[in-house]
Amino acid sequence: MAFAHSLQGGVASATGREGITMSDYWESVADKTQRIATPEQFEAAAYRLVTEQVLYAADIRSRVAYSLIDQFEREFRTVLVPLGVLVKVNRQLRYAYALPTHAKVSTATTEHTLLALVLRKIYDESAQAGQFNDEGEVLCDLIELEEKFRLATQRELPTGGRLEEAMRTMKRWGIAKSSKEEDAPDPDAANQPYVVVIRPAIADLLGESPLQRLALFGDPKTLPPLNEETEDAIGGDDEGEKP
Secondary structure, three states: OOOOOEOOHHHHHHHOOOOOEHHHHHHHHHHOOOOOOOHHHHHHHHHHHHHHOEEEOOOHHHHHHHHHHHHOHHHHHHHHHHHOEEEEEEOOOOEEEEEEOOOOOEEEEHHHHHHHHHHHHHHHHHHHOOOOOOOOOEEEEHHHHHHHHHHHHOOOOOOHHHHHHHHHHHHHHOOEEEOOOOOOOOOOOOOOOOEEEEOOOHHHHOOHHHHHOHHHHOOOOOOOOOOOEEEEOOOOOOOOOOO
């Protein structure tokens, strides 16, 4: 997304200056920090929020971007709302996320869709029991995940390279990651190569409607093959389509 263009419509009105460029806007915002933050950092934070959808303060590479969005939420909204993107900040658990105002239905494999829905179910159950860390994350070992995936879907959890590929997708969507990733908590489970870290934004990005569909996916008569693509509000490609 190019930010060096003239602001139109709502953004120009919100700033109160017709014809202002995006670069000029971020220059003015950077001035509020006495140049501790640069216009380029603001631009990068906005771009990353749109393309990655979730930025966590707990992640080293996202701390600066999260801090800027946290402190200048109104300014980021001024830029992104006219583009059809809502900006939200969870200050208790310290993450910022973007929601499109016009959700685009995209295709995701059934396997990835099922994993995302099961992770959301596990997150809800664990959160209700108070079983999460200081960052609001729920840790799930592979044995528990395998059992709950089978119970919820009547299918076997993918293993090996298929599971690793699915976890890369979960990470790209901002809803989970492997404990092997940088900044992830150390696994407590014995004899486990890693545990799955379910991230708190999963509750914001996957609402109740997708969760309710898990019961339908659990019916073997209605469940398509795991490698088949299915239209859903979950998923996307590397260009930023997310749940």
